[in-house]
Amino acid sequence: MDIREILTRFKNIAVVGVSDKPERPSYQVAKFLMEKGYRVFPVNPNLDSFLGQKAYRSLEEIPETVEIVDVFRKTEEVPAIAKSSVTIGAKVLWQQEGVNSPEAKEIAEAAGLIVIADRCIKKEYLKNFP
Template identity: 55%
Template sequence: MAFQNPTRDEIKEILQASTNIAVVGLSDKPDRVSYMVSEAMQKKGYRIIPVNPAAETILGEKCYATLKDIPEPVDIVNVFRRPEHTPPIAEEAVAIGAKTLWLQLGIANDDAAKIAFDGGLQVIMDRCIKVEDSILLPHGKASI
């Protein structure tokens, strides 16, 4: 069966139920898409947890080298890495008990999706979390 993203209603439910977003590949450079998207999500009230072994802090949050280093629950693992790097990230997302693996716009990998899905995670690929949040929750999570 070919992969299909959740419906818009399901994505809305995922966003409403989520607080902590671990961002794998979050750059500390403000001109990068990963930074801009994460900053916008932070301003909407989500907790951004940077996963970047080369930085100490990004967006005022402590960085972690890997998902497994994060000492708190993660709702969404949002990925800004090339598709070929996503299967091990999916394995880590399953290992930490994340609820959703979200591969950003332009990123899709069927192996990563299968790993995450088989591990009980919801999977979204080739979609921008900021765009989806802006469309589905334009006034924030309180506006159900």
């Protein structure tokens, strides 16, 4: 499945490491995805809400189906996020620009998840849907 198909088929996206600071890439990407009609689940244990939506402390707390887990965390934190992604039944583990964990890739792919690494989901959307 290519990136265009992923972005067309899957609409529920957890953004792990989202910030409430407008200058941060995680804020800008999550806001962009919301504006494009995706259902965004903000994940940050330090936030109560993000742009009017409830924020979750972990992936496991999200009461709905998450299809894409978009990760804005340090590479060394991604294997644990990959394990959580498997636990919740996500379909795609998406590591943002600058994030590329081979260990997380191995964990996710072993469970059948599609893994994207070191790519910005917003930039990929703009490239595929100009």
